[in-house]
Amino acid sequence: MPVREWDGASYDRISATMEALALEVLERLELSGEETVLDAGCGSGRVTAALIERLPHGHVIAVDESPSMIDAARARLGPDADLRVADLLALELEKPVDAILSTATFHWIADHQRLFARLRAALRPGGRLVAQCGGEGNIEILRGRVRTVLAREPYARSFRDWQPPWNYAGPERTRERLLAGGFAQARCWLTPAPRQPEAPREFLSTIVLGPHVQQLPGELRESFMDEVLALLEQPVTVDYVRLNIDGVA
């Protein structure tokens, strides 16, 4: 069961900040241009497009569990792109790939142990995993402000048995899980990456606070965002802390 619904077209429009973060991660993946690479959690395909450019004689398989995201990626990348709707936790590929790139995705997945075992199974021996996702301490300041609003009525009643969906793991535990999942080598580290998105309201309501907004009845969503934004300093800074992963199968 996905932890949230995505609107691929909105994500595509508003995700320049995420793309900029992801392109830095892509720089870590050395490529000759002939490899087959999996984009794990490709979203609307902005990062997939950059990956395809770096592989003129290679192949990109882009996987996402959200049909709406894959529709947006199809619109961006055209009919020949190899795009697949699939859950990474149940990933099956015909042949092992040379590398996996994943950005801003793993923190949406609760079971990292199973995830890493699936990714390891999708890689050839010696294949590389280069990834980044939200890590320990991610958006702590923002989450604190949001908790203040969640405690107020009429919002509180929609969040009584609700848990935030994110899995913000730390580097040591992640390294252990990668090795337990069959990776031969793993290096994991945290980087603070505060960002000031251009359209903070839409960025927060579409991406960062999407799960909260979706939990509320339609008529409360705008006032919820008003109250969150009123508690944030200007310009709005999203206090990202990213977990970086470099693994070798």
Ligand SMILES: C[S@@+](CC[C@H](N)C(=O)[O-])C[C@H]1O[C@@H](n2cnc3c(N)ncnc32)[C@H](O)[C@@H]1O
């Ligand atoms: C924030 S988007 C990141 C998209 C893109 N990689 C980027 O950096 O902009 C997270 C994506 O992860 C996908 N996702 C989350 N859990 C997944 C899973 N278990 N299997 C496949 N995709 C998943 C979501 O559907 C969503 O498209």
